[in-house]
Amino acid sequence: MNITFEHDYQQKILNMRFAEPTTIGSDADVMNWRQTWLNALKSWHSPYKAVIDGSQLRLGLDANEPAIKAALGRMEKVLSGFFLKKAVIWGIEKDFADLMPFAYAETEDAAWEAIGQRKTRGPAEPVDFRSSIQLQNHFRQHVVELSFSADAVLDSKEKLQALRSKLTNNLMQWHSAWSMLIDCTHLEISAELHADWELMVKFFRGFFLKEVLGYTPKRKDLAYPFQVYRARHNAAGRLEGEGLFSGEDADCKSRKS
Numbered sequence: 001m002n003i004t005f006e007h008d009y010q011q012k013i014l015n016m017r018f019a020e021p022t023t024i025g026s027d028a029d030v031m032n033w034r035q036t037w038l039n040a041l042k043s044w045h046s047p048y049k050a051v052i053d054g055s056q057l058r059l060g061l062d063a064n065e066p067a068i069k070a071a072l073g074r075m076e077k078v079l080s081g082f083f084l085k086k087a088v089i090w091g092i093e094k095d096f097a098d099l100m101p102f103a104y105a106e107t108e109d110a111a112w113e114a115i116g117q118r119k120t121r122g123p124a125e126p127v128d129f130r131s132s133i134q135l136q137n138h139f140r141q142h143v144v145e146l147s148f149s150a151d152a153v154l155d156s157k158e159k160l161q162a163l164r165s166k167l168t169n170n171l172m173q174w175h176s177a178w179s180m181l182i183d184c185t186h187l188e189i190s191a192e193l194h195a196d197w198e199l200m201v202k203f204f205r206g207f208f209l210k211e212v213l214g215y216t217p218k219r220k221d222l223a224y225p226f227q228v229y230r231a232r233h234n235a236a237g238r239l240e241g242e243g244l245f246s247g248e249d250a251d252c253k254s255r256k257s
Contacts, residue, residue, distance in 0.1 A: 001032045004131075005040040009172035011117060012048045014040070018056035024096075025060020030071035034078060043137070043173055047085045049115040052102065055091030059099070069099040076101035088114045129154075130162040132186075135170045142176065143239060147183035151218075154197075155190040164200050171207055179239050180204075182214040184228055194225040201226075213238055 001022060006015040016037070024030060059068070076087075087102040090111040097104035105111035132152050136145040144167070154160060189197065201212055214228035215235040229235040 017053040025063040034075040050087040052089040059096040148186040177208040197225040
């Protein structure tokens with residue numbers, strides 16, 4: 001089941017979207033959704049609300065509706081035990097919504113209003129850029145690994161702000177020093193943005209950032225505002241052993257103001 005999740009740890013909101021047409025027609029489909037959702041909660045340790053984009057979600061034509069409703073109810077009960085306070089789904093047909101244990105909203109804006117938030121909208125291109133950003137936390141190695149799901153060109157301050165915002169949100173999980181490892185396979189950074197990149201790095205150094213290294217440049221002729229190695233293991237080896245403690249060890253008192 002192809003579902004994308006965006007975690008807003010500051011506002012305590014999980015934004016969920018079905019990335020391709022998906023049919024719920026059996027208990028097994030509901031279980032698949034439940035397990036995918038649970039897998040996305042590994043980084044959550046506090047109550048949250050969920051907004052679900054169901055525009056790609058369909059009820060199977062031959063689905064046993066009472067059985068589906070019961071399975072969805074069990075899913076909601078399990079998720080409530082894993083910090084879910086409220087979920088709102090939008091984009092599905094009304095007859096399907098009647099089976100859902102979650103609140104229903106006719107539009108995306110109405111869904112965000114239902115959880116007490118107003119969705120922030122920006123220019124289309126930076127939003128698309130933001131959706132391609134992927135972050136993986138390696139707490140024991142005190143490394144945040146940045147990659148992109150598709151070709152990405154960092155060529156505007158709006159895109160840089162989108163990256164900075166997503167990194168800042170991710171840092172809600174961190175309380176100690178970290179380094180950033182960047183997969184450059186899909187990444188280009190405009191030369192005009194190098195100075196602004198350095199300003200962003202300076203900002204994050206106030207939040208425990210130690211070093212930024214990249215690996216696997218998209219093309220040999222590209223220049224990056226940080227050291228880039230040909231292979232991941234070379235960049236990771238450079239970072240190995242730099243810290244004296246695990247990223248899971250809290251060090252909040254040392255945080256710079």
